[in-house]
Amino acid sequence: MNAFHSQLAAASAAAESLVCVGLDPEVERFPAHLRARPNAILAFNRAIIDATADLVCAYKPQIAHYAAVGAEDQLQDTLRYIRERAPGVPIILDAKRGDIGSTAEKYAREAFERYGADAVTINPYLGRDSAEPFLQYADKGIVILCRTSNAGSGEFQNLQVGDRKLYQIVAERVAGEWNSRGNCLLVVGATYPGELADIRARTGEMTFLVPGVGAQGGDVDEAVRNGRAKQGAGLVINSSRGILYAGSGEDFAAAARRATLDLRAAITQALRRP
């Protein structure tokens, strides 16, 4: 098990949780008392982290939400705060990068050296050589898009290539080749439970990052039943908006905690089913 997977397993065991909280701050959705504050994003994230630190196996800040408003400093401070408040909980930087090798090196440096993330999401369209600068970070988690949670993801991902679909080829290629250092994970949306089962069958014990529960409507029970691995659960189940915006008043953090508890409980229940 590589360092990222060990860290993830330890955090998951400590919190008895497969829940990953996505930190996708949108100031316009913040409670009114926070909106006008300087560094509102950091204040919001700190409240969410305080409310959920004992309940999660990972945090996943989505970088576009910071980049859109020039809030790189608040992203950096959010990561620092996670290290302080939730030591041992791994941080997955959701960036979905993908570029030719010389540029991919810079993106890897952004994720792992500038921000010090433990894992990063990447896009496979450019092929393995574009992933290699990430894959060389043997201690990190490299989370490759396979079957994404959005409604239109089948346009290319479901194209039929001989006897397999494109997403199946991506899954097999990653499991069989890209994962030679044991540091790969796959993104598979909870909104496609059939594909979750299919990709599980093709990839053995790989860990899946599963977005799409909560605001996107994926069913937790089905996702767990179809996506779980034979040994460990092999799942990191992300909710962003469903947790962050569970409440809209001054008690938003308490509402976020309740939503996280509910999701954790739903997953636990699903895991107990035979």
Add this chain to the structure above:
Amino acid sequence: MNAFHSQLAAASAAAESLVCVGLDPEVERFPAHLRARPNAILAFNRAIIDATADLVCAYKPQIAHYAAVGAEDQLQDTLRYIRERAPGVPIILDAKRGDIGSTAEKYAREAFERYGADAVTINPYLGRDSAEPFLQYADKGIVILCRTSNAGSGEFQNLQVGDRKLYQIVAERVAGEWNSRGNCLLVVGATYPGELADIRARTGEMTFLVPGVGAQGGDVDEAVRNGRAKQGAGLVINSSRGILYAGSGEDFAAAARRATLDLRAAITQALRRP
């Protein structure tokens, strides 16, 4: 012709050029006298822009080179400097973004509102709904990866889907559907001249952003012969490292100018061939 295409055509006519200079600053490759300067990236870019402003149809800053070192401010200042020094020359932000719709909105905001770019590169793997928040900017250029210039790009892009390859399907889908507002372009690497001809045949008069000449070894003559459109040239030919690092001494900007002149001349010569 949408606003971006008009701007590109005007800049191209004014400079009699299809050359796009990629602004991919790497401090460790800068001339020694610049390396230790504060805001070395901005100083370097300003010198390159000063030396090439009358010779280009576009500039293409590649965002990873700024993000890796926390230089968003210098990226912003570089864009401002282009507006001042090369008014009318469009700016393509090379970011290769791709995410589900709600997040893609943030990335579009980053490119067009935060940075004020005229065009942005995006990745098609997630399908049209992930591109839609970009496509809605009808006045901008949305540059979609099709056949990328890297050695391993065929791993997925060349997969055979029925009677077509994946990149051919992307090309046709973009030309026939995604381009309903007339704001799409395609990325096709000069390193794959056969594919340039093939994609040209499938997409009519679409404009291609062509990386891969210069440091990546693509042949200008072949790229022009195979990629040109029937009416306008339909090509924006990018060189980054081949221009930026043409010289390594204090005269690096003069060397960059010579490399740009050479590339412009090679393209002009290729366009004159019958």
